[in-house]
Amino acid sequence: MLKKDPSLQVQLLEYDMRFERYGNYNEPEDLPLELKHCFNIIVADPPYLSKECLERVTQTVSFLASPVGSLLLLLTGDAQRDRAAELLGAPCVFKPHLSSKLGNE
Template sequence: MILLMLCGSLLLYDFQKLYPTITVRLLEYDKHFDQYGSDFTFYDYNHPEDLPLELKHNYQVVIADPPYLSKECLEKVAQKIYFLAHLEESFLLLLTGEVQTDRAADLLGLRPCNFRPQHSSKLGNEFRLFTNYDPLERLGGWVQEK
C-alpha cells in the first residue's frame, strides 16, 4: 500500500516509525521537510500543475490537509488529489473546516465522519475529517444524513 500526505500536518517521521512497511510521500510547502529526501516533494497549492509526472495516479491513499479554508484552495487541492490518486480505487481523507462540507462533497465526493479532530490551540473554525469511503466503526463512521 502506498500512502501520500498532501499539505500534511502529520509528521512524516512519526508515521514512518509506526508503519515502516508503508511507502509514504509528503507533499508540503515547508522546505524544512526536505530532510526526508525522496520521501518529500515540495508542493505549492497555488501551482497544482507543478508535480513530477511519476506521481500521477500513483497513490492508493491520499490524506490532504489544505492550508486554507477558501474555495480556491480546496479547488486546487482537489485538482491535485485527482492527479495523484489511483484511477480505479483510492481512499481519500480530507482534514478541513466544517464550512467546506458542501465543497468537499461536490469536488471530491467526500462525506464527513463523526470523528472530530481536536487542536491544542483554539481555532475559530470547527474541523472535520471527510472520506470517500465508509469508515464503519473507525473514525466514528459517517455522519448520518437527517
C-alpha cells in the same frame, strides 16, 4: 503493536511560502509525472477557509490518486464541508469532538 513494512512508500508534499522553491501553488498538477495516479491513500490538509485552495488541492488529489480503489482523508473545517463534498464527491463522515476551544469548527 506497530508493524513496519519496508516496502511501503510514503511521499510528503508540502506547500508553504517557505518551501516555494519546491512547487507552485498556482499550478496544482505541476508535479513529477512518476507521481501521477500512483497513490492508493492520500491525506490532504489544506487551509480550510480558502475555497480556491480547496479547489487546487482537489486538482492535486485527482492527479495523485490511483484510478481504482484510492482512499482520501481530507482534513478540513465545517465551513468547507459542502464544497468538499461537491468537489470530491464524498460527504463528511467524521466530526471530531475537541477538548480545547477553537476559533472555528
